[in-house]
Amino acid sequence: MKVRTRKQEIFYTASRLFKEKGYTAVTMRDLAAAVGVKAASLYNHISSKEEILYEVIMTIAESFTKGIEEIRFGEGAIKDKLSLVVAQHVNLTANHPYGMASLNNDWMHLDSGKSQYLKLRNTYEQHFREIIKEGKTQGILKDIDEEVILFSILGTLRNLYLWIPKKADLDRDKLIESLGQTLLEGIEK
Amino acid sequence: MKVRTRKQEIFYTASRLFKEKGYTAVTMRDLAAAVGVKAASLYNHISSKEEILYEVIMTIAESFTKGIEEIRFGEGAIKDKLSLVVAQHVNLTANHPYGMASLNNDWMHLDSGKSQYLKLRNTYEQHFREIIKEGKTQGILKDIDEEVILFSILGTLRNLYLWIPKKADLDRDKLIESLGQTLLEGIEK
DNA sequence: ATTTTAAACTAACAATTGTTAGTTTTGTGA
């Protein structure tokens, strides 16, 4: 995440603080200090605290939904599509290591944007569900409750932001590979 | 979670609110209103807001760590132990549907209790890791990076609190069964 | 060099925060 303008620096720094303490616990004075400025000065660049949250969350949420849409309607076998979903998650998380925390934990503090966000999330989950359904129809996936499959995979992927930073060593392609294997083929021999 | 005393009612109601909005965003006046009392009255039962968080989190955290310790050092095959870990997670989450949210998202707002909590969590993860290691040593588990296995399973389990309430229909034993299968054997045929 | 614009500052606001002090009500056992 290359930072070009001051406004972007504010968004980025905010997302970092949001991850550490959560949106509500981060004050505008905290943020200002981290940026190296007085609280009031922030308002030369942004219009409200919530605007920051909105920007951080929606940017990522839109990428996710757009991405899975392309995967779902794209070419390729179901197994490959599932691998692509895992890969997209790893990549987006690696690109937005901080923002993912707000996406997961702070979306309820969105005001006007909350319904927008929930709509995107529902759409995302629906696309994912359809991919799984098709896999079951084709007889490629086991006959396990769809919701269990969906939330099992999604559960792991949603937590990626917590340990991707810690596992910087494990390179990205290896992670995509082994995580995909774990989630799709299981861990038992 | 049967509530017996007013104090327990406060803890329980608080954990419910904490799940909805997060610890920081819940005010003592919010909590008081939900309990049907004025904010100051809460202090006849508790000594601080943080005490509530501490109680909610530590009760559950201790159950987890104690539980996995028994599993790890108990009898039985590794595969069964892994299933037991999944089962314990489902059961504890079902028994503490709200508190799990704080355990996951609000522990950083613990003051004196934070290091205690982190110690419990590390111990938990370490026991889990050892079970996985033994599985690999015995040749029962695939040769996938331990950390990937650990956090993949744990990632899913940590999110259980978000959808167990929504899937009240899927009965508990079925959930343990299908979730265990998904996590351990994978979803591909 | 001068004007204009962008971005920092200081000071303050009204509202909200967790918490305390002191008082009144409620319920229980003697």
Add this chain to the structure above:
DNA sequence: TCACAAAACTAACAATTGTTAGTTTAAAAT
């Protein structure tokens, strides 16, 4: 019935919150 303890209340506090107004400094454009 009375006394006592538990638990509610009102009122207020000091600190902190997001935000605004007005001003000064720095940078860019003319």
